[in-house]
Amino acid sequence: MILGIDLGTSVVKAAAFSRDGDVLATEGRGVKLYNPRPECSEQDIDETMEALGAVVRAVLEQTDEPVEAVGLTGQGDGLWLLDERGRQVRRAATWLDARANPIVEEWTASGVFEEHFRRNGNVTFPGAPSAIMAALKRDEPESLEKAATAGYCKDVVLQRLTGVRATDASDASEPFMDHSTRQYDASLLELFGLEDYERLLAPIDESPGEARPLGKAGAELTGLPEGTPVHNGPFDLPATAMGAGVTRLGDGVIIVGTTLACEVLTDRVETGGEPGGQTLCALEPDRWLRAMPAMVGTASMDLTLNLLRSEHAEIEDFLAESPPGANGVGVLPFFSPSGERAPFVEPHARGQLSGMTLGTTRSDVVRAVAEGVGYAAKHCLAAAGLKGELSICGGGAESRAWRQVLSDVLQQPLKVARRPEVGARGAAMGAMISLKIDFDHDAWTRAEDEVQPGEDLAELYEEGFEHYLARVDSARDLWGR
Incomplete structure (x- = not known):
């Protein structure tokens, strides 16, 4: 069997797959996020490793087949600092971290932000490695001086499991890559004032990357035999696109x-238009994913349900009780304290609820949030250049009613990606590709279901999208004040 490991922001998961792509066992363990200050979001590397060992051992207890290979994926961005022995210098700053908000504002005002996008195809937001590194350089330089590696989550795990210091092209895509060579561009480090820290960047594997043998420490942690091949796959956004079967351009x-991540496969690096989103290397050398990882995902619904003192199980009923259009209630679901990063960047973006009357119900508010996330997805997909089929996955997509709302708002059929653990599935596929293990790609990525949009709602939601864009434009004039 093939083992896929997904090192998420709040949960570390492992899934065992048969050669046919069937899920044999899954296991997850929560990992804590620390907030030493309101703007900080940190994770303990040792706690992440403990969770990884626990989920792998739990999966092995549920299965009898030998593990042919392990594929790694996990959260992107953030900053994970290791010393020469691969031990943490300090707790990792995750992609949710907002301590670099003032620095991103300075870079925006000085032109650094836009120049970076025009050269790299990625926007710099507070949780990006460049921004966090610059914040530590200003406020905590001793951490950078003690470090031997400034890496990404799954790269840290690779080093702890195999002893190899490396990263893959998808994680390295932002912020320091020259996409024409898929190697670091020293002048981009200079642009951010970080040239003294080039030594901290791990070597980039050539796609699809090689598998490394599991070392003694990794074997003791996981219960897997020493020498088991471990592949450092794409991080979670590209890995999920692989697991969902996104292979055709468009x-x-x-x-x-937690993030509403909208991705489209392309064969070019786009650096025109309004800066927004990410350009991520795919496994193939001439393919990229234009990604719009908006900050308006399930966290927007979580906040709404919490304020209404309701449970996730009630979403289906709420959406059934309020009609399309939410009786005139509209939501801008920009509730993240870090603002928004796709398809536009506004660190001070904040949510809005409008159109309420004395007759507004809880169901109307929940539907308005569900529709607002749908409008945000439509905005992102238009910016990313969607031209073909569209798949859907993630925790929010488990709600059949919310899937239908999204399909209706987008006026696009949605293929429900094969579950569970779509990201871990992509990681397992990456490991097989690296090791040249034959597998049936179509079987591994077949859709479980397809949602058809209500065509009678096309006009309603086209008008709703126009109103959404107008509200966003109006709000952007106020956010910066």
Whole structure:
């Protein structure tokens, strides 16, 4: 069997797959996020490793087949600092971290932000490695001086499991890559004032990357035999696109998770238009994913349900009780304290609820949030260049009613990606590709279901989208004041 490991922001998961792509066992363990200050979001690397060992051992207890290979994926961005022995210098700053908000504002005002996008195809937001590194350089330089590696989550795990210091092209895509060579561009480090820290960047594997043998420490942690091949796959956004079967140019996927990640496969690096989103290397040397990882995913619904003192199980009923259009209630679901990063960047973006009357119900508010996330997805997919089929996955997509709302708002059929653990599935596929293990790609990525949009709602939601864009434009004039 093939083992896929997904090192998420709040949960570390492992899934065992048969050669046919069937899920044999899954296991997850929560990992804590620390907030030493309101703007900080940190994770303990040792706690992440403990969770990884626990989920792998739990999966092995549920199965009898030998593990042919392990594929790694996990959260992107953030800054994970290791010393020469691969031990943490300090707790990792995750992609949710906002301590670099003032620095991103300075870079925006000085032109650094836009120049970076024009050269790299990625926007710099507070949780990006460049921004966090610059914040530590200003406020905590001793951490950078003690470090031997400034890496990404799954790269840290690779080093702890195999002893190899490396990263893959998808994680390295932002912020320091020259996409024409898929190697670091020293002048981009200079642009951010970080040239003294080039030594901290791990070597980039050539796609699809090689598998490394599991070392003694990794074997003791996981219970896997020493020498088991471990592949450092794409991080979670590209890995999920792989697991969802996005292979044709113009096809895309929506991941309705903490981040609303909208991705479209392309054969070029786009650096024109308004800066927004990410350009991520795919496994193939001439393919990229134009990704719009908006900050308006399931966290927007979580906040709404919490304020209404309701449970996730009630979403289906709420959406059934309020009609399309939410009786005139509209939501801008920009509730993240870090603002928004796709398809536009506004660190001070904040949410809005409008159109309420004395007759507004809880169901109307929940539907308005569900529709607002749908409008945000439509905005992102248009910016990413969607032209083909669209798949959907993620925790929010588990709701059949919310899937239907998204399909209706987008006026696009949605293929429900094969579950569970779509990201871990992509990681397992990456490991097989690296090791040249034959597998049936179509079987591994077949859709479980397809949602058809209500065509009678096309006019309603086209008008709703126009109103959404107008509200966004109006709000952007106020956010910066």
